[in-house]
Amino acid sequence: MSAIEKNKVIVNDFVVRFANVNGTGSASANYLFTKAIFRMGVFVTPKNIFPSNIQGLPTWYEVRVNEKGYLGRREGIDLMVAVNPQSFAKDVASVRPGGYFMYDSSKKLHPEYIRPDINYLPIPLMQMSNDAFTDPRQRQLFKNIIYVGALTALLDIEFSAIEGLLADQFKGKEKLIAPNIKALQLGVDFVHKNFTYPLNFRVEKRDLLKDWIMMEGNAACGLGAVYAGATVAAWYPITPSTSVVEAFSEYAAEMRVDEKTGKNNFAIVQAEDELAAIGMVIGANWNGARSFTATSGPGVSLMNEFLGLAYFAEIPTVLIDVQRTGPSTGMPTRTQQSDIMEAAYASHGDTKHILLFPSTPKECFEMTAEAFDLAEQLQTPVIMMTDLDLGMNDHVCPPLVWDDKREYKRGKVLDAEALEKIAKFGRYLDVDGDGIPYRTLPGTHPTKGSYFTRGTSRDEYAVYTEDSGAYQRNMDRLIKKWHTAQNIVPAPHLYQDKNKHKNGLIFFGTSTYSSEEAMDILKEEGIFVDALRLKSFPFNKTVVDFIDQHEKVFVIEQNRDGQLKSLLMIELQANPQKLISVLNYDGMPITADNILNQIKKSLSLSTPTVKAN
Amino acid sequence: MTYVKPKFRHPELPKNKLGYSVDYYEGALSTLCAGCGHDSISAAVVQTCFEMNIEPHRLAKLSGIGCSSKTPAYFLSNSHGFNSVHGRMPSVATGANLANKDLIYFGVSGDGDTASIGMGQFVHVIRRNLNMIYIVMNNGCYGLTKGQDSATADEGSKNKTGHVNLFEGIDLSSLAIELGATFVAQSFSGDKDQLIPLIKAAIKHPGFAFINVISPCVTFNNNVGSTKSYDYVREHVEATATIDFVPEMTEIITSYEEGSLKTVKMHDGSSIELHKLAKDWDPLDKISAMNAIQHAKQKHEILTGLLYMNPETTELHKLLNTSDRALNSLKKKELCPGSKALVDINAGLR
Ligand SMILES: Cc1ncc(C[n+]2csc(CCOP(=O)(O)OP(=O)(O)O)c2C)c(N)n1
Numbered sequence: 023m024s025a026i027e028k029n030k031v032i033v034n035d036f037v038v039r040f041a042n043v044n045g046t047g048s049a050s051a052n053y054l055f056t057k058a059i060f061r062m063g064v065f066v067t068p069k070n071i072f073p074s075n076i077q078g079l080p081t082w083y084e085v086r087v088n089e090k091g092y093l094g095r096r097e098g099i100d101l102m103v104a105v106n107p108q109s110f111a112k113d114v115a116s117v118r119p120g121g122y123f124m125y126d127s128s129k130k131l132h133p134e135y136i137r138p139d140i141n142y143l144p145i146p147l148m149q150m151s152n153d154a155f156t157d158p159r160q161r162q163l164f165k166n167i168i169y170v171g172a173l174t175a176l177l178d179i180e181f182s183a184i185e186g187l188l189a190d191q192f193k194g195k196e197k198l199i200a201p202n203i204k205a206l207q208l209g210v211d212f213v214h215k216n217f218t219y220p221l222n223f224r225v226e227k228r229d230l231l232k233d234w235i236m237m238e239g240n241a242a243c244g245l246g247a248v249y250a251g252a253t254v255a256a257w258y259p260i261t262p263s264t265s266v267v268e269a270f271s272e273y274a275a276e277m278r279v280d281e282k283t284g285k286n287n288f289a290i291v292q293a294e295d296e297l298a299a300i301g302m303v304i305g306a307n308w309n310g311a312r313s314f315t316a317t318s319g320p321g322v323s324l325m326n327e328f329l330g331l332a333y334f335a336e337i338p339t340v341l342i343d344v345q346r347t348g349p350s351t352g353m354p355t356r357t358q359q360s361d362i363m364e365a366a367y368a369s370h371g372d373t374k375h376i377l378l379f380p381s382t383p384k385e386c387f388e389m390t391a392e393a394f395d396l397a398e399q400l401q402t403p404v405i406m407m408t409d410l411d412l413g414m415n416d417h418v419c420p421p422l423v424w425d426d427k428r429e430y431k432r433g434k435v436l437d438a439e440a441l442e443k444i445a446k447f448g449r450y451l452d453v454d455g456d457g458i459p460y461r462t463l464p465g466t467h468p469t470k471g472s473y474f475t476r477g478t479s480r481d482e483y484a485v486y487t488e489d490s491g492a493y494q495r496n497m498d499r500l501i502k503k504w505h506t507a508q509n510i511v512p513a514p515h516l517y518q519d520k521n522k523h524k525n526g527l528i529f530f531g532t533s534t535y536s537s538e539e540a541m542d543i544l545k546e547e548g549i550f551v552d553a554l555r556l557k558s559f560p561f562n563k564t565v566v567d568f569i570d571q572h573e574k575v576f577v578i579e580q581n582r583d584g585q586l587k588s589l590l591m592i593e594l595q596a597n598p599q600k601l602i603s604v605l606n607y608d609g610m611p612i613t614a615d616n617i618l619n620q621i622k623k624s625l626s627l628s629t630p631t632v633k634a635n
Numbered sequence: 636m637t638y639v640k641p642k643f644r645h646p647e648l649p650k651n652k653l654g655y656s657v658d659y660y661e662g663a664l665s666t667l668c669a670g671c672g673h674d675s676i677s678a679a680v681v682q683t684c685f686e687m688n689i690e691p692h693r694l695a696k697l698s699g700i701g702c703s704s705k706t707p708a709y710f711l712s713n714s715h716g717f718n719s720v721h722g723r724m725p726s727v728a729t730g731a732n733l734a735n736k737d738l739i740y741f742g743v744s745g746d747g748d749t750a751s752i753g754m755g756q757f758v759h760v761i762r763r764n765l766n767m768i769y770i771v772m773n774n775g776c777y778g779l780t781k782g783q784d785s786a787t788a789d790e791g792s793k794n795k796t797g798h799v800n801l802f803e804g805i806d807l808s809s810l811a812i813e814l815g816a817t818f819v820a821q822s823f824s825g826d827k828d829q830l831i832p833l834i835k836a837a838i839k840h841p842g843f844a845f846i847n848v849i850s851p852c853v854t855f856n857n858n859v860g861s862t863k864s865y866d867y868v869r870e871h872v873e874a875t876a877t878i879d880f881v882p883e884m885t886e887i888i889t890s891y892e893e894g895s896l897k898t899v900k901m902h903d904g905s906s907i908e909l910h911k912l913a914k915d916w917d918p919l920d921k922i923s924a925m926n927a928i929q930h931a932k933q934k935h936e937i938l939t940g941l942l943y944m945n946p947e948t949t950e951l952h953k954l955l956n957t958s959d960r961a962l963n964s965l966k967k968k969e970l971c972p973g974s975k976a977l978v979d980i981n982a983g984l985r
Pocket residue numbers: 700701702703704721744745746747748749772774776777778779780785
């Protein structure tokens with residue numbers, strides 16, 4: 023960990039970490055801190071590092087403030103706000119040399135926590151709160167607000183930004199504003215009296231964010247489902263996906279209740295397990311309603327059999343997989359991109375599924391809406407591969423947009439009129455040559471269009487048969503459909519008009535921020551690379567060309583086994599020698615430093631003087 | 636090899652009110668073993684829907700996996716059907732029903748499909764009171780995987796291989812009543828006269844309607860010593876009452892001895908008439924239904940007929956307060972809040 027430069031004022035570039043006990047109300051205080059910086063127009067990235075527990079265990083909240091717009095995690099803590107004695111040892115150790123350790127000095131700090139190379143900011147938080155407030159719950163809560171007050175003074179955060187936030191938060195409950203201000207002021211006054219302020223790193227107001235918003239990916243997915251016209255949601259609670267359906271439920275309650283009748287234009291069922299959740303989704307989609315579920319890795323495991331059925335019976339299905347570290351009793355509250363293989367080939371038999379890789383809340387919103395279009399157009403499962411980092415942390419991003427002219431793409435569904443016009447309906451007949459057959463919904467026509475839905479033991483007209491030829495024809499048509507999918511799923515983003523460097527980077531989802539930052543740093547050091555961000559699976563020609571046109575391709579992902587790399591090898595027959603994994607699988611979001619180290623190591627090992635080419 | 640029934644229409648077959656003759660309600664040629672109880676149940680479904688003047692396309696058939704779950708292919712070929720995965724028909728039915736409340740949902744399952752792998756979904760679909768008909772074709776064994784004991788096999792029952800079941804059998808009807816089902820009936824595949832009015836009433840019931848039909852497997856569980864064989868069931872069957880289903884606006888003409896008749900009004904004006912009632916049994920009283928089942932069990936009788944019913948029932952859509960219109964019929968203008976709403980949402984996120 024490098025030291026903080028002395029005697030140099032650092033503006034808008036630092037990391038603060040809060041060490042709290044979960045269940046003590048610290049979350050809202052910490053959020054206040056982040057949001058105040060957001061309102062000062064500066065890029066800010068908070069990360070929750072929390073245990074799978076409701077009360078009593080250590081929890082951290084890490085905030086990176088950055089002028090240049092880098093939104094990934096950064097290593098090295100400049101200022102630790104330590105309010106949890108349980109984790110003092112770890113917290114003291116994680117501060118950068120030259121950094122600061124703020125702690126609750128109501129109790130004396132044990133000498134073993136004294137490091138000569140860092141600065142200490144003792145504030146008797148508990149004592150101050152106890153003196154100022156009488157209600158025990160308030161004493162607990164305002165202890166947190168006092169440190170936020172202290173931070174505003176130490177980091178030069180505008181007091182008015184915080185006041186504005188409190189006014190918003192307590193609209194209609196204005197009585198609560200005054201005690202909050204009082205607690206904040208206590209913190210400010212204490213700093214003014216006892217410390218030199220502001221610190222050498224601090225916040226300065228900017229207008230970098232313009233009209234940007236701050237949002238969690240899960241909320242954006244839930245909202246995307248509302249906009250996409252989803253009417254049936256079925257789910258089973260699991261962190262970190264729970265808040266997707268919660269958001270859907272809240273937005274739907276606001277915007278989807280019929281004004282005249284007071285009735286819901288949606289239905290949400292908390293299922294008995296993930297098997298039932300996906301079964302309901304398949305049943306609803308089979309019957310013409312847009313329907314989705316959200317889960318995490320263990321849930322996807324349980325959904326495997328049904329996902330195969332949906333693939334073979336060709337039923338649109340939208341599944342939002344908010345990935346976490348495995349397995350079920352793994353670290354369910356830590357992030358990873360480790361369900362790639364599980365999702366891509368979920369189920370038995372020859373199956374493969376459309377995957378989407380959003381990397382911002384805005385993309386969560388847009389891609390969820392798109393997932394429904396794709397699922398219905400292609401009559402197959404579409405799996406949104408988001409993760410805990412994206413889903414449960416706040417991210418700043420451009421505002422959400424919706425084009426009112428946009429129509430839902432409901433795919434090839436024959437209505438009664440269309441059925442009248444055709445001689446004979448064949449549910450699994452490739453009429454258009456794109457591998458996508460026409461479907462009908464129950465209840466459409468008295469004598470035409472009914473069929474019996476089952477896996478594969480049927481012919482083009484859905485008539486039962488175990489004939490090998492019919493089975494194989496069906497499998498071949500499904501592959502044709504897969505090729506059709508290649509051209510309509512979101513195309514990858516290329517960072518250059520033309521690939522021109524020897525080496526390239528491939529990344530996706532939440533590895534994007536840190537990968538982009540790593541690219542910039544490499545460039546500053548004279549190492550130039552091309553880059554491609556994947557947005558979906560199956561991969562298209564752009565990805566094939568990208569790999570072909572580079573000597574080395576670094577595949578950056580957050581899992582142990584290089585799952586995306588494997589997928590590239592399997593699906594594109596990409597040369598494994600060319601693909602170099604850059605991995606992070608400790609459960610924490612990947613950092614630019616980590617990426618840089620791995621890339622540089624690989625480059626110096628093979629070509630010691632890789633510079634500008 | 637494909638199985639499509641040769642289409643031959645007999646011109647003189649009587650027609651129902653919709654102008655359809657009974658063959659219009661048939662399905663593909665059955666591939667089940669000759670004499671399988673399941674085929675008789677399919678025939679009862681065909682007859683029922685014909686007599687009730689049901690538009691086949693307004694009914695959706697759903698099933699899990701098993702010989703029993705294949706049967707939806709053998710009736711109502713003008714209905715959409717869905718042969719889903721083993722034990723999970725209830726969830727698919729739930730989704731389908733949520734999407735469009737205006738169709739009849741006809742679920743078919745087996746005792747393996749329901750009482751073992753699908754027990755969880757069976758229990759929860761009852762709890763949610765999904766408006767559907769749920770028929771278990773109960774043969775006490777796994778027909779399609781060649782005759783292993785199922786969880787409804789009675790303790791001590793012997794199958795074709797001579798294997799004696801060691802475990803207590805699960806009584807699905809008692810369980811359904813216990814879980815709050817508001818229509819629970821039991822029947823025998825060989826008793827069409829009883830089965831047809833029961834299916835009619837189940838279709839009319841505005842909530843979850845369960846019929847456990849003992850349906851012998853001639854190939855694997857029809858031997859001496861099996862409690863699900865034709866002979867055993869015929870000898871041990873005991874009906875709660877004989878039953879007639881009376882559609883709405885039908886004049887009741889039959890008259891029965893006073894005190895032996897009970898009429899249960901259904902929500903749409905039709906009614907169920909029960910005659911020659913079993914002693915101390917009231918179909919509207921849960922406790923008496925449970926007692927009747929237990930007493931029959933003690934006497935090694937198989938109690939059939941309507942067991943319990945509560946016509947006042949609140950199905951899932953009412954519980955969830957969903958729109959009176961089918962959710963799958965709603966259009967973008969009712970579903971998408973549009974860009975204007977997004978302005979406020981964005982503002983709230985700053
Ligand atoms: C997940 C899964 N496990 C096992 C099977 C194999 N299997 C097919 S049918 C069946 C049992 C069916 O028994 P039941 O529901 O009683 O139907 P029956 O054939 O007796 O009518 C089993 C175990 C399967 N299809 N799927």
